[in-house]
Amino acid sequence: MDFQTEYKKRTDEIEKVITAYLPKEEGYQKTVMEAMNYSFLAGGKRLRPMLMWETYRLFGGEAKVIEPFMAAMEMIHTYSLVHDDLPAMDNDEYRRGKETTWKVYGEAMGILAGDALLTYAFETAAKAFDLEPQNPGLGKAMQILAGKAGIFGMVGGQVVDVESENDTSMTKEKLDFIYRLKTSALMESSMRIGAVLAGADQEEQNAIGEIAGKVGLAFQIQDDILDVTSTMEVLGKPIGSDEKNHKITYVTYEGLKKAKEDVARLSEDAIAQLEGLSVKNEFLTELLRYLIFREK
Amino acid sequence: MDFQTEYKKRTDEIEKVITAYLPKEEGYQKTVMEAMNYSFLAGGKRLRPMLMWETYRLFGGEAKVIEPFMAAMEMIHTYSLVHDDLPAMDNDEYRRGKETTWKVYGEAMGILAGDALLTYAFETAAKAFDLEPQNPGLGKAMQILAGKAGIFGMVGGQVVDVESENDTSMTKEKLDFIYRLKTSALMESSMRIGAVLAGADQEEQNAIGEIAGKVGLAFQIQDDILDVTSTMEVLGKPIGSDEKNHKITYVTYEGLKKAKEDVARLSEDAIAQLEGLSVKNEFLTELLRYLIFREK
Numbered sequence: 001m002d003f004q005t006e007y008k009k010r011t012d013e014i015e016k017v018i019t020a021y022l023p024k025e026e027g028y029q030k031t032v033m034e035a036m037n038y039s040f041l042a043g044g045k046r047l048r049p050m051l052m053w054e055t056y057r058l059f060g061g062e063a064k065v066i067e068p069f070m071a072a073m074e075m076i077h078t079y080s081l082v083h084d085d086l087p088a089m090d091n092d093e094y095r096r097g098k099e100t101t102w103k104v105y106g107e108a109m110g111i112l113a114g115d116a117l118l119t120y121a122f123e124t125a126a127k128a129f130d131l132e133p134q135n136p137g138l139g140k141a142m143q144i145l146a147g148k149a150g151i152f153g154m155v156g157g158q159v160v161d162v163e164s165e166n167d168t169s170m171t172k173e174k175l176d177f178i179y180r181l182k183t184s185a186l187m188e189s190s191m192r193i194g195a196v197l198a199g200a201d202q203e204e205q206n207a208i209g210e211i212a213g214k215v216g217l218a219f220q221i222q223d224d225i226l227d228v229t230s231t232m233e234v235l236g237k238p239i240g241s242d243e244k245n246h247k248i249t250y251v252t253y254e255g256l257k258k259a260k261e262d263v264a265r266l267s268e269d270a271i272a273q274l275e276g277l278s279v280k281n282e283f284l285t286e287l288l289r290y291l292i293f294r295e296k
Numbered sequence: 297m298d299f300q301t302e303y304k305k306r307t308d309e310i311e312k313v314i315t316a317y318l319p320k321e322e323g324y325q326k327t328v329m330e331a332m333n334y335s336f337l338a339g340g341k342r343l344r345p346m347l348m349w350e351t352y353r354l355f356g357g358e359a360k361v362i363e364p365f366m367a368a369m370e371m372i373h374t375y376s377l378v379h380d381d382l383p384a385m386d387n388d389e390y391r392r393g394k395e396t397t398w399k400v401y402g403e404a405m406g407i408l409a410g411d412a413l414l415t416y417a418f419e420t421a422a423k424a425f426d427l428e429p430q431n432p433g434l435g436k437a438m439q440i441l442a443g444k445a446g447i448f449g450m451v452g453g454q455v456v457d458v459e460s461e462n463d464t465s466m467t468k469e470k471l472d473f474i475y476r477l478k479t480s481a482l483m484e485s486s487m488r489i490g491a492v493l494a495g496a497d498q499e500e501q502n503a504i505g506e507i508a509g510k511v512g513l514a515f516q517i518q519d520d521i522l523d524v525t526s527t528m529e530v531l532g533k534p535i536g537s538d539e540k541n542h543k544i545t546y547v548t549y550e551g552l553k554k555a556k557e558d559v560a561r562l563s564e565d566a567i568a569q570l571e572g573l574s575v576k577n578e579f580l581t582e583l584l585r586y587l588i589f590r591e592k
Contacts, residue, residue, distance in 0.1 A: 028473050029452035031459060036447075083411060088384075088403035107384035111407065112455055115379060118411065119446035122418045126442055129435025139425025142438060146422055150415035151332075156325035159408055163327060177324050 003286045010283070014046045014053065014070065021071035021124050035105040035113035036120065039082050040075065043096045047291065048073045048190040051284075055194030055208060058281040065132035069141060069193050072125035076149050077186055079117035080158070086110055089162070122146070128197075137196040144196065148189030157181025170248045176217075179250065183223075184216025207273060211288075214270040218263045218292045224249040225259055230295065267292040299582045306579070310342045310349065310366065317367035317420050331401045331409035332416065335378050336371065339392045343587065344369045344486040347580075351490030351504060354577040361428035365437060365489050368421035372445050373482060375413035376454070382406055385458070418442070424493075433492040440492065444485030453477025466544045472513075475546065479519075480512025503569060507584075510566040514559045514588045520545040521555055526591065563588040 022040060025033045049070035056066045085092040085100040086107065093103045102110025125145055128138055147153060160178050164170060191212040195205050228251055251259045267289065274285055318336060321329045345366035352362045381388040381396040382403065389399045398406025421441055424434055443449060456474050460466060487508040491501050524547055547555045567584055 023447060027452075028456045028470060029447055029477075032447060032451065032455040079411075083407055086384075086407060088382075088407060108458055109455070111379055111382060111384060112451060112458070115375075115410070115414065116447050116451045116455075118414055119442055119451060123439070123442035123446050126435065126439040129439065133435060138435065139422065139429060143419070143422040143425065146415055146419035150419050151319060151325055151328055151412050155328065155408060155412045155415060156323075159328040159405070159412075160324045162404055162408070174324060181325075 001282055001286070003283070003290065006283055007287070007290070010050060010053075011046060014049050017067050018046065018049055018071040018074050021068060021127075023120065031105065031109060032112055032116050035101055035109050036117050038104065039101045039113060039117065040078050042098050044074070044077070046074060048077055048186055050287065051187060051212070052190040052194040054281055054284040054287060055191040056198045057194075058277075058279050058284055059195055059198035059200040059204065060279070061194065061198030063132055063135075065128050065135055065138075066194065066197055068124050068127045068131070069145065069197065072121040072145060073186065073190050073193070075117045075121035075124065076145075076154075079114045079121070080154060082110060082114040082117065084158070086114075118149075121149075135197060137199065140196050141193045144189045144192050148185040148192075153181055153185035153189070157183070157185065164248065167248060170253065172253070175248070175250060175253055179217050179220050180213065183220040184213050187216040187219065188212035204277065204279075207277060211270045211273050214266045214273075215288050215292065218266040218270070221250045221259050221263050221266075222292055222294065224251040225256065225263070226295070227251075228256065263292060297578055297582070299579070299586065302579055303583070303586070306346060306349075307342060310345050313363050314342065314345055314367040314370050317364060317423075319416065327401065327405060328408055328412050331397055331405050332413050334400065335397045335409060335413065336374050338394050340370070340373070342370060344373055344482055346583065347483060347508070348486040348490040350577055350580040350583060351487040352494045353490075354573075354575050354580055355491055355494035355496040355500065356575070357490065357494030359428055361424050361431055361434075362490065362493055364420045364423040364427070365441065365493065368417040368441060369482065369486050369489070371413045371417035371420065372441075372450075375410045375417070376450060378406060378410040378413065380454070382410075414445075431493060433495065436492050437489045440485045440488050444481040444488075449477055449481035449485070453479070453481065460544065463544060466549065468549070471544070471546060471549055475513055475516050476509065479516040480509050483512040483515065484508035500573065500575075503573060507566045507569050510562045510569075511584050511588065514562040514566070517546045517555050517559050517562075518588055518590065520547040521552065521559070522591070523547075524552065559588060 019041070022037050023033045025037060052070050052073060053066060081095065082101045084090050085095060086102050092100050094100060100110075101113055105113065122145070125142060128135075128141070132138075149155065151159075157178050157180070160174070161182055164174070164178065188209055191208050192205060195208045200208065227249070254262070271285060271288055274288065315337070318333050319329045321333065348366050348369060349362060377391065378397045380386050381391060382398050388396050390396060396406075397409055401409065418441070421438060424431075424437070428434075445451065447455075453474050453476070456470070457478055460470070460474065484505055487504050488501060491504045496504065523545070546558075550558070563585065567581060570581055570584065
């Protein structure tokens with residue numbers, strides 16, 4: 001398997017699948033639909049839908065029921081970026097080289113577009129009930145989707161992160177909490193939903209949850225490492241932004257050496273655990289390796 | 297039946313049911329939980345959960361499966377108020393005599409608390425899958441909950457409303473659109489979810505949808521009428537706020553006389569249609585009458 005060729009091919013497939021769920025830009029509420037689609041189509045690696053799909057395939061899933069959940073997951077990820085960029089939050093005017101949603105459509109529409117994307121994520125996921133009503137994992141998939149996006153998942157991590165700027169009382173435990181919730185949560189829910197909808201048993205679901213937790217944590221630490229060691233040319237965004245924002249990161253807290261060791265250890269653990277399962281998906285194994293050791 | 301006594305009794309019951317679903321204020325993310333609960337407990341008539349429960353009872357429903365959906369609906373209503381009040385939106389510092397959420401917790405936390413409430417609404421509703429997994433209406437109830445809160449429901453109406461300030465090109469069609477989506481949508485979804493979860497057939501669901509649409513429209517027109525004719529003492533908030541905000545309302549567009557006639561006509565239609573169903577709930581009939589002809 002040539003990983004890069006396969007990766008490109010699957011990214012294109014995913015783009016087709018998830019954009020098919022975007023709303024048509026029409027009617028009196030056209031502006032918010034434009035703002036939603038602008039945000040969603042502004043780029044991104046579509047990692048979460050890819051992790052979901054590949055985990056679904058790992059457990060033998062091959063139906064369309066996974067597709068609305070893939071789109072929903074990317075909508076949730078997108079809304080979180082739209083709201084993060086708002087003036088009252090990070091006040092970012094550019095993301096991935098493009099103007100942020102609020103910068104193009106105004107602050108009120110930035111708030112509403114995020115709200116609309118979040119709501120549309122659940123509207124989209126709920127379409128799965130029409131595609132495969134007999135799938136016994138649908139209720140649980142909805143629970144995971146909402147649960148890992150909320151106060152015990154992404155939003156919870158985001159809140160603590162916002163409150164922790166210039167926090168001199170930062171502890172290892174608190175830092176782990178932020179990382180586990182802020183980034184890992186959506187990666188974990190992506191992989192868990194893939195497993196649940198493919199009919200994985202409880203033990204397999206738990207294993208996938210643990211693997212995803214390690215991958216998510218390693219992914220976020222690697223992000224911090226790149227913020228220190230990469231160049232703007234490679235990364236496509238200013239480096240040193242964490243330091244500028246007085247963010248305490250894993251790298252500032254543990255040091256670069258320990259951070260790199262932890263990334264290596266977490267990813268080895270995750271891949272060993274994945275390879276210990278009775279089912280195989282070679283591409284998923286390679287994908288985890290690629291995500292963690294990426295250079296941008 | 298003494299309506300006022302029953303109304304009070306049921307409001308108390310609902311308060312108990314829905315507040316049981318609020319998150320405990322604990323852990324690192326405590327602040328956002330406090331902000332969520334502050335917003336949720338700031339008052340409100342709990343109309344939407346009441347409409348849901350009474351419609352559920354109308355069709356013979358008597359299980360707990362309705363409860364997470366009642367709480368979820370009120371959370372969605374609450375999040376919409378929290379975000380509406382933000383500085384970039386209506387910039388309101390007070391609601392129901394209390395400081396608004398962003399005023400107490402800051403603008404960033406106001407955005408996050410709204411996001412958290414919206415996500416928690418779906419997390420809460422999804423708990424119904426554990427309570428009554430065999431209920432065949434659960435998937436459809438999730439579809440209605442999300443659909444009527446989003447771009448083809450409440451958010452869609454809100455967007456057009458925001459864009460229509462000082463809109464000299466306002467038409468009757470557009471005004472109806474705003475009213476149908478902005479207020480009616482959640483009342484309609486409340487009643488539809490009650491019907492679906494109680495096992496009402498398709499024809500009954502459609503009738504409930506029509507009744508709710510009329511009630512919602514009449515309710516919003518009455519709101520506009522009160523904004524012109526009531527006093528601050530009765531209403532508990534400044535009157536004339538629509539004029540101050542240059543809002544084109546049903547009353548400015550159609551005139552007070554026609555507005556009052558339409559409220560009467562819509563409510564008569566709705567109640568006649570409700571009484572034409574083969575099932576009865578005397579309290580629900582009285583409730584619709586009360587909601588429409590309320591004085592605050």
